[in-house]
Amino acid sequence: MDVYLRRDAQIYVTTTKATYAMAFHLPYYALRKGSEKSDRRKYKATRLRRSYELPLPRKPGEKGVRYYEAEVSGLTTGVDDFFYTTYCFVDTYFGSEELCPTYLDRRTDPLTAIRPLDFPVWNPRENYILPFSRRLRQVTEEQRDLINEFDDRMEEYTRKHFSPFHDRERSDISELRTVVATVTCFRKSTIDIISAWDRFAANSLGYFEGNSNNPGTKRWEEYIADLKSSVSELSFLRDRLEHRYHEFHELLQWMLSGSVLHQNQIANQNGQIAMRQEANIRLLAQLNILFLPLHLITAAFSMNMVPNSASWLLYLGVLIGSSVLTYFCAFNPWLHQVLFEKRRSWGGRS
Incomplete structure (x- = not known):
């Protein structure tokens, strides 16, 4: 049961002194077109089997091409060549497998879907x-159609989006990530x-x-040769997926590096803008410092507390003296540093 729930690919034969067991568990993905068919079964508060939209639609907004999780399991167990039981579980909740009564009506073995019931198999x-x-041939054909x-979609995508005349900055990084994740999923299923x-x-x-x-x-x-043929085709599909994985992984890394460079360019531009703004603010502050004594002394001499008999020489003298003192304090880095360091040291002592 755990193997079935985890979707682990396993093929094995086990024997003990009294019994034997021969089993295969083949999880795979099946391509189907049409509206989504949800699995009503639950496991740990989630759906037992799920389906996903196949990435890279051929047309903008195209939907309805999905790949479904599926699994085929078989078990033959018994005590000898004459007393045994064989099971076959085909988990295709989306409805691709015919029901057992349909096979029986056609007098066909449900285990193989092709062998007539009039010629049963006696050897376990x-x-x-x-x-x-x-069943491995069935899985191989499903994987082949899907891959x-x-x-074809990946080939069309690379031809359109990475041609010499295409603006590569518009490529969707999230879409490339989805493609790489999907290729990884299909590749793992085949490799398993x-x-x-x-x-x-x-x-x-x-x-x-x-x-x-025993001529039988x-x-x-023939069955083993058919198994090897299916595995050989799966190996070919695996190699194709390996090629596509490396191709799109490199494209994704290239796009990510290009995105980082683009972000760095934007950051540099923002930094230059900030530097220009800082220079403008510094210039504005210097202009304020330049006219600050003039405004201050003019405002002071315009008050009623200053007698009207004050001469222009007094006004100019006070203006020049205050200007020299202000400019000396404002544009003397040494004095500015000493004053601020003393204030910090006093604040630290307190």
């Missing part, structure tokens, strides 16, 4: 390897199945080798 190993080969559609097969082939494939004394086991070689 064949009853495992045959559905496994058919082909997505690859291939890795599970590699472990199975190294440890358990010997259980299904043909026996010359020669069919197993």
